[in-house]
Amino acid sequence: MFRTIGHTFELMKMSWRVLMMDRELILFPIMSGIALLLLVAAMLGVGGATGTLERVGEGSSESLGAIDAILGAAFVFVSSAIVIFFNAALIAAALERLRGGDPNIGSGLRAASARLPQILAWALITVIVSMILQALRERGGIAGSIASMIGGVAWGLATFFVIPVLVSEGVGPIEAIKRSAGLLRQTWGNQVTANFGFMIVGLLGVLVAIVPAALLFFVHPLLGIAVGVPLVAVAIGTVQALEGIFKAALYDYARGDQPHGFDRDTLASAYRAM
Numbered sequence: 001m002f003r004t005i006g007h008t009f010e011l012m013k014m015s016w017r018v019l020m021m022d023r024e025l026i027l028f029p030i031m032s033g034i035a036l037l038l039l040v041a042a043m044l045g046v047g048g049a050t051g052t053l054e055r056v057g058e059g060s061s062e063s064l065g066a067i068d069a070i071l072g073a074a075f076v077f078v079s080s081a082i083v084i085f086f087n088a089a090l091i092a093a094a095l096e097r098l099r100g101g102d103p104n105i106g107s108g109l110r111a112a113s114a115r116l117p118q119i120l121a122w123a124l125i126t127v128i129v130s131m132i133l134q135a136l137r138e139r140g141g142i143a144g145s146i147a148s149m150i151g152g153v154a155w156g157l158a159t160f161f162v163i164p165v166l167v168s169e170g171v172g173p174i175e176a177i178k179r180s181a182g183l184l185r186q187t188w189g190n191q192v193t194a195n196f197g198f199m200i201v202g203l204l205g206v207l208v209a210i211v212p213a214a215l216l217f218f219v220h221p222l223l224g225i226a227v228g229v230p231l232v233a234v235a236i237g238t239v240q241a242l243e244g245i246f247k248a249a250l251y252d253y254a255r256g257d258q259p260h261g262f263d264r265d266t267l268a269s270a271y272r273a274m
Contacts, residue, residue, distance in 0.1 A: 011262070015245040018261045019238070022097050024105050025090055029240035030233050032086035036079055043075050073127075081123035084163065088112040088119055090241060092167040094248035098259035111167055118166045122173040129155055157184055164251035183254040206235050 019025060047053040052068045092111030093103035101107075112119065133155075137148035161180035165171060171179065213231055217224025249259040 011246055011249070012242060014262045015242045015249070018094070018097060018245050018249075019241055021261075022093065022103055025093055025103075025108075025241040025244070026234065026237040027105060028086045028090035028093070028108060028244075029237040032083055033233065033236075035082045035086070039075070039078055039082065043071065047071060077123060077127050080127050081120055084119050084123050084126070085112050085116070087244065088115060088163050088167045090244040091164050091248050094241075094245045095164065095168055095252065098245075098248055098252055098261065099257070100260055115167050115170060118170070118172060118176070122162065122166060122176070125173050160184060160247070161251050161254070164248055168251070183251070206232055208235065 044053065047056075050067055050071065052071050055065075055068055089108035089112035093105075093108030096103035096107060096111075133148045133152050136144040136151070138144075140147060158181045159177055161183045162173065162176045165176040165179045166173065169176070169179070210228060210232065213224050213228025215224075216227050249262045252259045253262070
């Protein structure tokens with residue numbers, strides 16, 4: 001296990017070197033966050049105009065109507081589509097760099113836009129699966145909670161490569177799930193530890209960004225917020241960009257290619273099970 005984690009961090013360093021050649025990749029997660037904030041603002045406006053916010057504030061499900069359900073479903077679907085779209089743009093740009101190209105923000109967005117139907121279909125599938133898992137967790141008792149947890153882990157692993165498959169191969173989401181699951185059989189242990197490693201790095205990055213903001217907050221709250229928000233955004237964007245590059249490299253290697261900037265022996269070792 002520890003050897004696999006060590007390979008994971010070695011691959012993260014390789015991902016960092018690739019990111020330094022295309023620092024603009026950090027902007028994709030940041031744009032995703034901005035789009036989500038705009039969506040929340042729009043939904044709050046619509047919810048206020050239709051009375052949905054007031055009915056939700058009452059805390060009774062009996063007071064909610066069809067309009068409220070439609071708004072809630074629309075919010076969940078659109079927010080999922082936004083996250084997937086910008087993630088697809090990030091991975092498309094990363095794949096371009098790993099295959100010897102010179103990506104930019106425009107090329108990544110164009111690649112994601114070309115797969116918009118597949119992205120929307122994949123967003124719908126993820127929402128449906130999330131709703132099923134949530135229903136199991138809330139209504140199935142202890143057995144339902146266990147089934148939801150196991151199902152969530154299995155789903156996350158089986159769909160690890162779905163977005164790279166969507167943007168690179170242009171297949172539909174069902175075929176992308178099959179392709180991803182097939183690649184998973186070669187990379188099971190690495191994906192578990194890779195997610196764990198990026199979670200740790202992400203947490204450390206946010207903590208490092210918060211420290212100067214917290215110190216400035218004591219000087220003046222607005223100054224702390226003004227410094228903290230962009231620092232945290234850059235930290236999160238950096239980690240997510242590294243994870244996108246990492247996933248793109250694993251995907252290309254699984255297809256038999258040699259990603260530029262990555263050592264083949266290290267990639268080969270990363271595919272050993274825990």
